[in-house]
Amino acid sequence: MKSPSEQALAGAWPAPPLDPRRVRAITLDLDDTLWPIWPTIARAEAVMQAWLAEHAPATATLCQQPGTLRATRERMGRERPDLAHDLSALRRETVRALLLQAGDDPVLAEPAFEVFFAERQRVELFEDALPVLAWLSARFPVVALSNGNADLQRVGIAEHFHAAIGAREFGVGKPDPRIFHAAADAAGVPAHAVLHIGDDVHLDAVGALQAGMQAAWVNRDAREWPHGRWRPHVTLSDLRALVAVLDRAAP
16 A cells, blocks of 8 residues: 555656655755765875875875776776675775785775775764754654765764664665665654655655655755656755745644
8 A cells, every 4th residue: 555655656746845744754864965975085085095105005006096996996896796785895895906906915905994984984064964953853753864884973963863774784775765664664654754855866855755755855056956757845955944844834
């Protein structure tokens, strides 16, 4: 038996506007929704490169060749499809492959990755992230829903989350409806009572719609919505706009 939201997906589009009265829980993407991810990754890779220069100089030299790190990671993704949903393991094995290629000790892959991973958790939150997280968590169970490898404890925001569902632990990632439904289960509500918030058009917005949730698309840089049939229930220029939308349901 399909929920009302799932039945609506088979009907006319675009989706109706967000109905705040239906929202009983929040699922929330992390990377590029609460913080910009690529500056974080670039800084973490630079820190790992400095570590390699000291402990595995041949590998550090290899990594300085343009495109080498990316090409090796892509090759590793093809060779190890079992790591598709585990970005930590994929990066660790990429470093191991580079160490082997350069003739350095592959055992260094683990400490090199730990240097990267520690820096990867030093995110710079968007200005609106913490105030809105506090507002949401005071009113709803909030579940982190991510394909990435951020650690809420190490980032320092775990107190605002009821639970966290990650692709690595769950075995599939967004936009698979199963991971959205697992997050709804973790919040203790049916999927149609969840508002999912995220920046990615396909992984977040369309994925949530296909799972029978309401979808809030965080569009900080004023992109055009690329889908014809699918449409989020609400588009947000920033997270503060969400507070105004949800406050409409307040008595």
